[in-house]
Amino acid sequence: MLEVHVLGTSSARPAYGREVSGSVIDTPSGQILVDCGEGLQLRMKEHSARLKNCGMQQRLRHTRIRLLLLTHGHLDHCWGVLPLMQSMALDGRNKPFVVAAPISDISFDAMLHGGAYVSLDDPGIPRVDMARQWQQWWSLGATIDQLGYEVDWYVVDFSTGERWMRLNPESGESELLETPPVLFDGAEVRPHETLHSVPSCAWSVTLADKPGRFDSEKAVGLGLDDSAVNKLARGIDIEVDGKPLTAADFRGDSRKGLSVMISGDTKGGVPSFMELGEQGEGPNLLIHESTYTDIKQDKAEEWMHSTAKDAAKAAQAMGAEHLLLTHYSSSIEDTTISISEARELHASCYAADDGDIIRVSYDGISLLRWDGRGWSQIENAFL
Numbered sequence: 001m002l003e004v005h006v007l008g009t010s011s012a013r014p015a016y017g018r019e020v021s022g023s024v025i026d027t028p029s030g031q032i033l034v035d036c037g038e039g040l041q042l043r044m045k046e047h048s049a050r051l052k053n054c055g056m057q058q059r060l061r062h063t064r065i066r067l068l069l070l071t072h073g074h075l076d077h078c079w080g081v082l083p084l085m086q087s088m089a090l091d092g093r094n095k096p097f098v099v100a101a102p103i104s105d106i107s108f109d110a111m112l113h114g115g116a117y118v119s120l121d122d123p124g125i126p127r128v129d130m131a132r133q134w135q136q137w138w139s140l141g142a143t144i145d146q147l148g149y150e151v152d153w154y155v156v157d158f159s160t161g162e163r164w165m166r167l168n169p170e171s172g173e174s175e176l177l178e179t180p181p182v183l184f185d186g187a188e189v190r191p192h193e194t195l196h197s198v199p200s201c202a203w204s205v206t207l208a209d210k211p212g213r214f215d216s217e218k219a220v221g222l223g224l225d226d227s228a229v230n231k232l233a234r235g236i237d238i239e240v241d242g243k244p245l246t247a248a249d250f251r252g253d254s255r256k257g258l259s260v261m262i263s264g265d266t267k268g269g270v271p272s273f274m275e276l277g278e279q280g281e282g283p284n285l286l287i288h289e290s291t292y293t294d295i296k297q298d299k300a301e302e303w304m305h306s307t308a309k310d311a312a313k314a315a316q317a318m319g320a321e322h323l324l325l326t327h328y329s330s331s332i333e334d335t336t337i338s339i340s341e342a343r344e345l346h347a348s349c350y351a352a353d354d355g356d357i358i359r360v361s362y363d364g365i366s367l368l369r370w371d372g373r374g375w376s377q378i379e380n381a382f383l
């Protein structure tokens with residue numbers, strides 16, 4: 001199962017009880033944080049205390065987070081990172097931490113040739129480029145010396161395909177990677193370039209395919225003894241009375257690994273989303289920004305954001321099974337219109353609130369909403 005804890009659904013600034021971006025994806029192998037706006041660590045703490053008080057098993061602790069994925073450098077998505085990393089240090093973290101983000105091609109090339117601390121004064125580099133911010137964070141103490149735990153820093157650039165580089169703030173070195181790094185053991189984590197006013201990407205997290213169900217009745221029906229059935233169940237081919245039996249013949253089709261994608265900020269019509277659709281690689285759940293509704297389509301284009309319908313078109317294009325809207329402008333207090341506009345194009349769609357928990361499993365999808373005292377499932381949020 002994949003479980004997403006949505007901790008901020010407002011764009012740009014807090015509004016109507018909504019905070020800025022940040023979500024935790026809980027996987028069977030650990031937790032992944034996607035974006036980390038201002039004050040996220042406090043929200044995690046409160047959310048986790050609620051989980052505990054309600055007798056739920058899950059906990060969100062920054063010590064459990066192994067990977068931080070940043071979608072872009074706008075401060076509502078990353079202003080909480082350095083305080084979070086410092087709290088991890090104060091809590092005595094000793095496990096390594098991995099951070100990945102997209103940067104501009106100019107800063108990528110500059111760091112590739114001049115190292116992690118190269119001067120990034122080219123006016124073509126956005127002011128909030130993650131590379132610039134990381135240099136600041138390092139100078140403010142985000143290094144092994146100061147933190148006491150290891151951090152792997154990876155940047156990706158999409159200007160010529162997908163280029164990855166590892167940055168080492170301790171030695172100042174930069175290393176171009178021949179293949180994309182393994183960011184997380186236990187799930188495939190991939191960036192998908194999006195279209196925003198600064199370098200940006202969506203991130204998908206996909207679990208390994210699930211082997212098909214073992215057909216024990218078929219094996220028992222052949223009169224096989226326990227030991228033979230056991231071997232077939234473990235995938236070992238056997239021979240019975242001179243007749244070969246192939247283990248694969250006793251298994252149903254494998255099931256595609258569960259997958260969740262978080263869009264970050266983007267305008268509509270993203271080519272990488274269409275490619276996913278063509279490859280049949282759309283996620284089970286797409287969590288997509290929907291800053292505006294139809295009435296502000298012009299604003300969406302001007303600021304390179306999406307309307308609820310743009311989000312629905314993205315879900316359609318990539319073949320996402322379910323769509324969850326997030327990242328609302330402060331002009332949206334009630335998300336009913338966002339939901340109804342998006343549902344015109346993608347029926348299985350709902351709008352997130354801060355504190356929502358979404359469970360994605362082979363049995364389906366469910367959305368749990370905090371009502372002030374506990375979480376209850378919203379019936380028919382998704383089809």
Ligand SMILES: [Zn+2]
Binds near residue numbers: 076077265327
């Ligand atoms: Zn934003």
